[in-house]
Amino acid sequence: MNWQAKSLPHTEQPMKLSYYPGCSLHGTAIEFDVSTREVCKHLGVELVELDDWNCCGATAAHSLNRDLAAAASARNLAIASRRGMPLAVPCAACYHALKKTDYEMRHDADLADRIRTEFGIDYPGGVDVRHIMHVFADDEMLAAIRQKVTRPLEGLKFGCYYGCLIVRPPEAMGNIDDPENPQKMETILNACGAETVDWSYKTDCCGGAFALGRPATAMKLIAKIFDNAIKSGIEAIAVACPLCHANLDGRQPEASEILGREVNMPIFYFTELMGVAMGLAPVKKILGKHLTSVQPALEKLS
Amino acid sequence: MAFIDEIESINSELVAKCFQCQRCSCGCPIVDEMDYAPHQIMRMILLDQRDKVLDSNTIWLCVSCETCSTRCPNDIDIAGVMDACRQIAIEEGRKPAEERIYKFYNTFLKRVEAGGRINEPMLVAMFKLATKDFFSDMRLGMKMGLKGKLKLLSPKVKDRAAIKRMFAQTLHKK
Ligand code: SF4
Ligand code: SF4
Numbered sequence: 001m002n003w004q005a006k007s008l009p010h011t012e013q014p015m016k017l018s019y020y021p022g023c024s025l026h027g028t029a030i031e032f033d034v035s036t037r038e039v040c041k042h043l044g045v046e047l048v049e050l051d052d053w054n055c056c057g058a059t060a061a062h063s064l065n066r067d068l069a070a071a072a073s074a075r076n077l078a079i080a081s082r083r084g085m086p087l088a089v090p091c092a093a094c095y096h097a098l099k100k101t102d103y104e105m106r107h108d109a110d111l112a113d114r115i116r117t118e119f120g121i122d123y124p125g126g127v128d129v130r131h132i133m134h135v136f137a138d139d140e141m142l143a144a145i146r147q148k149v150t151r152p153l154e155g156l157k158f159g160c161y162y163g164c165l166i167v168r169p170p171e172a173m174g175n176i177d178d179p180e181n182p183q184k185m186e187t188i189l190n191a192c193g194a195e196t197v198d199w200s201y202k203t204d205c206c207g208g209a210f211a212l213g214r215p216a217t218a219m220k221l222i223a224k225i226f227d228n229a230i231k232s233g234i235e236a237i238a239v240a241c242p243l244c245h246a247n248l249d250g251r252q253p254e255a256s257e258i259l260g261r262e263v264n265m266p267i268f269y270f271t272e273l274m275g276v277a278m279g280l281a282p283v284k285k286i287l288g289k290h291l292t293s294v295q296p297a298l299e300k301l302s
Numbered sequence: 303m304a305f306i307d308e309i310e311s312i313n314s315e316l317v318a319k320c321f322q323c324q325r326c327s328c329g330c331p332i333v334d335e336m337d338y339a340p341h342q343i344m345r346m347i348l349l350d351q352r353d354k355v356l357d358s359n360t361i362w363l364c365v366s367c368e369t370c371s372t373r374c375p376n377d378i379d380i381a382g383v384m385d386a387c388r389q390i391a392i393e394e395g396r397k398p399a400e401e402r403i404y405k406f407y408n409t410f411l412k413r414v415e416a417g418g419r420i421n422e423p424m425l426v427a428m429f430k431l432a433t434k435d436f437f438s439d440m441r442l443g444m445k446m447g448l449k450g451k452l453k454l455l456s457p458k459v460k461d462r463a464a465i466k467r468m469f470a471q472t473l474h475k476k
Contacts, residue, residue, distance in 0.1 A: 023420035028451045054418040054459045059366050060410035063388050066312055068472040072414070075464060118471045120464070168368040169379070179372050205331045205367035212429055213406035215438070217363070221331055250442055289449045291442075 003177045017135065018080050018087045019047035022094035022242075023055050029091070029242035031286045035271035036090045036132055038280050043144055045135070047088060050079055056097035059209040070111055071119040073101035078123040086128035088135050090271070092241030093208070096165035096173070099129040103172040131166055133240050133270065134176055137184035145191045150279045152193025155300045159197050159234035160185035160270070161225070163244045164205050179203065185238060185270050192277035199232035201225045208243030222251050223258040226265060236297050238270040245269060250291050266290070266297040276301065305352045312386040319376040320344040326370035326380050336360040337399070340370050340380050347383070361387040362400035405432045415469045418459025 025033035040047050053076050062069035077098060080087040089095040105112045106125035116122050136145065162182050170179040177184050180203065186196040204225060207218030225248070229237060239245050249267040256263045267290065275283025276298070287294050306317055320341070327339035337358040338346065346355050355361065364384040371381045391398065398404035409429045413420050426443070430436050459465055 023456070024422070026419075026456050027422040027453050028446065030451070030453075052460050054465060055414045055420050057414065058410065060407035061414075062385050063366065063407050064392055064411065065389055065472045066385060068411070068468055071468045071472070075468075119467055164367040164369070168372045169381075170372060203369075205365060205369070207331075207365055209365050210403070212426065213403040214363075214400065217332060217335060217365075250446075289451060291445050291449065 003175065003183070014044040014046050016046045016048065016085055017130075018083050018085045019049045020053055020076060020080070020087055020089045020094060020098065021049065022053075022089070022091040024091055024093075024242035028246060029269075031272060031289055032090050032242055032245070032269045034286050035269055035275045035280075035283045038282050039136075039271050039274045039278065042148060042275075042278055042280060043136075043141065048083070048085070050076060050083070050087070053079065056094045058093050058097065062097070067111075067114060067118070069097065070101050070104060071115055071121060073097045074105060074115050074119070074121045074123045077102055077105075077125075077127050077129075078121050080127045080129075081123060086130050088130050088132050090132040090240070092131070092163060092165040093243055095129065095131045099131075099174065100172045102127055102129055103174075131240070133166065133184050133188065136188050136274070142187060142191045145188065145274065149192050149277045151277055151302070153189065153273060153277050153301055154193055154195070155302075156194070156235045156297060157197050157233055158189055158194050158273075159199050159229050159232065159237045160189065160202060161206075161229075161237050161239050161244060161248070162203050163208070163239070163241050164203065166240060167203055185240060188270060189238060189273060192274055194273065194277075197232050197234050199228055199234060201228040204228075206244050206247045208241070208247055211243065211247055218247060219251055219254045219258060222247055223255040226252075226255050226263045227259055229265065230261075230263070234265075235300075236266045236268060236294075238268050238273055240270055252292050264292065266292060266294040268294060268297075305350050305355070306347050308390060309347060309383060309386045312389055313379065313382045315379045315383050315386070316376065317344055317347050317378060317383060320348070320378055321376065323375060325373050325375065326378075329369040329373055330364075331367060331369070332363045332365055336363050340364070340384075343387075344378070344380065344383070355387055356391045356394075356396055357399060359399035360384075361391065362398055362403045402433060405429065408432070411469075411473065415465065417456075418462065418465045419456060421453070421456040423453070 057069045057072035167179040167182050207221040210218040252263045324341045327341045333339050338360050368381045371379045409432050413425050
């Protein structure tokens with residue numbers, strides 16, 4: 001299988017995309033928002049925030065009611081379709097909900113019909129929903145990234161952690177990356193001069209949806225991920241999801257207790273690492289917001 | 303209506319194609335905490351064991367990681383089946399086997415209904431009220447507060463009628 005994202009039209013100057021930040025990026029994942037916007041600006045990609053977007057409903061909506069989940073995402077997609085630009089989404093959970101709903105609306109005529117008649121949302125499907133990682137992982141963009149790197153990320157071994165929602169289920173997610181061993185994040189970090197390590201837990205669930213509902217279970221999953229990362233020689237983890245970040249960054253004391261060894265692993269959004277490699281000051285400024293300090297890691301990089 | 307038809311009326315999932323290879327259960331990250339493994343749930347649905355499935359903790363402990371749906375050789379959307387089971391259980395007023403997980407989803411959706419978007423500190427506060435669990439994660443909350451991660455106000459959706467309608471047509475539908 002050839003896992004390849006369709007190339008974005010590069011003719012437009014600058015490239016313009018609709019942008020769906022989602023609730024977390026306006027809150028606890030502010031670093032992901034700032035670094036995404038800064039890196040895009042630096043690469044000449046213009047992000048236009050979707051007007052009056054609503055919460056995608058996340059795991060809660062589809063867990064309790066399928067039509068509610070579809071309607072919540074379809075409303076955003078309908079707004080995006082009126083704009084006529086691809087929709088870029090950094091949050092893995094929002095990306096998953098929007099992309100999956102687009103897929104379902106194209107493949108389930110009954111659902112699309114219900115969403116129109118019962119919710120007044122006319123969306124037959126068709127918006128090009130892109131995770132922000134897939135915007136960057138395209139050949140021309142990677143070349144542009146290489147040109148902008150002023151401080152290659154040398155000196156640390158990185159593990160790319162994808163979690164569940166960007167790659168699964170592959171068909172609804174557009175068959176863009178291998179669901180068992182995805183590589184797009186690696187290509188981006190490699191373009192930034194980083195060494196990336198192969199490891200087994202990059203798509204294992206961190207229990208993000210259980211962070212509050214059943215924390216003990218989430219912590220067990222987190223501990224397993226750290227165990228495998230440490231055994232693989234990983235010194236810093238890159239993520240692309242606010243829930244993964246909150247879980248991996250915030251639960252290291254508990255993971256240490258479970259594993260019986262100290263876990264002290266810097267967790268970066270991959271966009272932050274791009275910003276560091278490009279020497280973007282506003283990105284460096286927000287790195288202090290992480291709960292597990294990334295300072296020692298940054299020192300090793302310089 | 304047979305249980306499998308009820309499930310397929312919410313989401314068509316081809317449960318009847320399951321040949322019990324157990325690939326779903328082998329990759330499930332939560333399987334060791336579940337009353338029944340995912341492949342057992344598939345079989346129980348085919349055998350019309352409605353109460354056993356709907357009262358099991360499995361349908362609530364499924365965290366929607368979609369590993370099973372990705373790997374099933376028969377393209378069964380097992381995660382979607384779990385969704386449908388939760389939906390049926392709630393619609394008929396069953397007590398969820400994992401009450402805290404249900405309360406989290408429910409609190410989350412109430413916050414979406416209230417403003418169209420989630421404000422995280424508000425979500426946590428409301429969840430603590432719902433579960434009367436005020437002291438867990440104090441350490442984490444304090445750290446986040448000190449790092450300036452907790453924004454107490456966030457903008458709401460302007461088209462509130464659209465949000466109201468979503469809930470009126472689904473969770474509040476009689
Ligand atoms: S992977 Fe599919 S076919 Fe195999 S047991 Fe699970 S549901 Fe049945
Ligand atoms: S989606 Fe649910 S049942 Fe399937 S592997 Fe994940 S937790 Fe297990």
